[in-house]
Amino acid sequence: MSEQIKIGIIGGAGYVAGELLRILVNHPFADIKYVQSKSQQDKLVSTIHTDLEGECSLRFVDSWTADVDVLFLAGGLQQSNVFLTGNQVPAAIKIIDMSQDFRLGHTKNSHGRSFVYGLSEHNREQIKRTDSVANPGCFATAITLSLLPIIQLVDDEVHIHAITGSTGSGQSLSPGVNFNWRNNNVSIYKAFSHQHLDEINETLKDVSPGFKAAVNFLPVRGNFTRGIFTSIYFKSDITADELQNRFKTRYQNDPFVIITDAAPDLKQAVNTNKILINAAKYGDKVLIISAMDNLLKGASGQAVQNMNLLFGLDETAGLKLKSIAF
Template sequence: EQIKGANYIANPGCFATCIQLALLPLAEKGLLNSEVHINATTGSTGAGQSLAATSHFSWRNNNLSVYKAFGHQHLNEIGESIKQLSPDFNHAINFIPQRGDFTRGILAAVYLDSDLTEEEAIELYTSFYEGHPFTHVSKKNIDLKQVVNTNKGLVHVEKHEGKLFLVSIIDNLLKGASGQAVQNMNLIFGLPESEGLRLKAQAF
């Protein structure tokens, strides 16, 4: 509703979008009560089109590397969004970004301490995303091929002893960038939120 009346909108970064899909349902209920650990891998298009050694195919192919560990620029966006929903959150967000050897997509694996059962956590996420046209909770394991070239975001929830384990996936160029921008534009201009976003096209 706030977006519908806005004159200016700043879309979050692609890593921030993917990671927030995993964390905001907990933040809204005040259930982020421990450090958060994130390992997320992005495709080469996350670096844009400018020439760089780390985006060159011959370097990227069959390769994997860590960059900006604990200091990625999207950490501030993630923290700000969490604080909006959970002002008392005061724990570390430990984020290890990785460059993957694929073109597009982001997979974020997140874990934290939680007293929720797996059933409670799944219900929380399902309820939070009910009515959201592009974000879905999957009880099965998820992989990037399910979201690449779409505006979808998928979240998978598991509980392992005292740890809540979350996997979130998006296409960094669509849900993480242009698709999200179109989705917001639709809201501003009173169009159906999903207008033009059910298509599955591929430029590269």
């Protein structure tokens, strides 16, 4: 592809939009036409997303125009639904929604569009053919990718412990984000009831229609800013060799899924669009450990990965990012 992709961003002041901009300003085929934010109108984008100082001269606008090829909807819960209800977006404009408004089966047909669930490694071919993508949640991405190669063999309860950084809660101040509370602290929230469970279960049953095992999920607030570290275990009689083979075979053509021989640590994944996964056998149990960046592979990085698929680009375009390592 030689032409630039003209891009509009709706809801451009939050963490997810900031990471999206950080990727797009260096993407070889991206032309950012505008960044909309009613709360930050006329301010330089770099005054809010300060890591873009010297890299982005755009100012926030309070409206949008149709002279783009794709719209990223980066607002919070129900903001995408509100935007599409109040605005007629031409059918020729592709949409990548980064809220949770259209992820589930009963919400995917909305506003005259059929949203494809944007888990890139699961729905790659459908994404290539659609005009509307519902980007997955961060926990859902980490957990589902960790289970896809093995889920057809799971008939026992699945136990999940996943710890996330404070950026997963967004920019709005709340007790769960406040530094004085979160620093040197760890807490469980929404035990067994996190909203991402619905999309996790829906995808797992899409892969394995007979899957009926309980998925027990304990989300944990970590005392760091970004990243998700997930540990999953369940009983299985699969051999260690077969386990390794299933993961390596399933993801052999997926550039951002890295199957490791040793358990990964979080810093290997932070600041990248990669998810690192290790699957091992301990007695009669399988243990799967994964690490990824909640703002990149869990949000903006995967959204750009989906944009690349929508426009027939190399899937890795603009996403060859290095981890912080230390």
